Amino acid sequence: MNLALRTALALYPARYRRDRGAELAEVFADTTAGSGRLATAREALDLAGYGLRLRTGLTETALPGRLLVAAAPLLAGALLGLGTLPGTGDWREFGITDAARAGTAVPWARLVENLAVLGLVVVPLLLAAAAAFGAWRAVRLLGAVVVLLGAVRIGYAALDLFGPKPGSGWFFLYSAVVLMPYLLGGLLLALAPTGPGDSRGRADRLLVLAGAAAGFAVTRAQGSYDTRYLMDGWWPVALLLLPPLLMLFAARDRLLPAAFGVALLPLTAGFSLFSLWEQLGGVWRAAPYAFGTALALLLAFRLLGSVRPAGRQVAPRLG
Numbered sequence: 001m002n003l004a005l006r007t008a009l010a011l012y013p014a015r016y017r018r019d020r021g022a023e024l025a026e027v028f029a030d031t032t033a034g035s036g037r038l039a040t041a042r043e044a045l046d047l048a049g050y051g052l053r054l055r056t057g058l059t060e061t062a063l064p065g066r067l068l069v070a071a072a073p074l075l076a077g078a079l080l081g082l083g084t085l086p087g088t089g090d091w092r093e094f095g096i097t098d099a100a101r102a103g104t105a106v107p108w109a110r111l112v113e114n115l116a117v118l119g120l121v122v123v124p125l126l127l128a129a130a131a132a133f134g135a136w137r138a139v140r141l142l143g144a145v146v147v148l149l150g151a152v153r154i155g156y157a158a159l160d161l162f163g164p165k166p167g168s169g170w171f172f173l174y175s176a177v178v179l180m181p182y183l184l185g186g187l188l189l190a191l192a193p194t195g196p197g198d199s200r201g202r203a204d205r206l207l208v209l210a211g212a213a214a215g216f217a218v219t220r221a222q223g224s225y226d227t228r229y230l231m232d233g234w235w236p237v238a239l240l241l242l243p244p245l246l247m248l249f250a251a252r253d254r255l256l257p258a259a260f261g262v263a264l265l266p267l268t269a270g271f272s273l274f275s276l277w278e279q280l281g282g283v284w285r286a287a288p289y290a291f292g293t294a295l296a297l298l299l300a301f302r303l304l305g306s307v308r309p310a311g312r313q314v315a316p317r318l319g
Contacts, residue, residue: 011051076131081215143189
């Protein structure tokens, strides 16, 4: 057994490795027989990737994977709904307009930043279209692109902290919060398991539209991320708790409401936590509340999952 195969198999759960390790090794040997190093490395990476999916539950049969599949069209629509529309008065609209007008007549560093700004407008549109037509491999790829573009923009925001005119740490944190939906949403889409049976046609298109409406509504509820509109009172708490409460439905195999929770959480968590952090006056003051809430949600999930009506059948994927 070569090193690449041993490394890939080490990522599988021990029980799965005991039961099917010999079979996987045999298939790997047959597939890579006479192949070059590049083809062997690619097969080993594919094998390792599935091992990680088994460990994390992100397969088409495990609950986390099925939930992510159900949430994928909603997530794709939600990232589209985050975008600005002409005439909405969103402060991000000015940055997009400046980037579009600048064209290529700017230094290369500014050009990369402008391309990232415009990319987070164009790529979510392509992503939503791919999800609507069931092109899930394209969705996974475009989700990874969204993560990359968001990371580039956060990188430029970090560089401003050490530039000739250093920016404020507060504004850097705020910029990261605004981009967090793209990072988390894109990552979830990139990790979603895909297969020939994932396309649901008209149902997918309706879910993409529902996700876009939800993304638009949440963004407006949060004041379009305008620094002059920082939420206070109980509104951030409500927006923070609603998604995980919806996700509790997954404990009873009700995946559609839980999928809405998965799609909304990247949109509300960062901004709500930022607002609560400001209200409470620091991370350590917020930590007990966060720990207590997370523990209560975990206990509720386990309790709901352990109480099932007799003879209940497992619900379909969309619950």
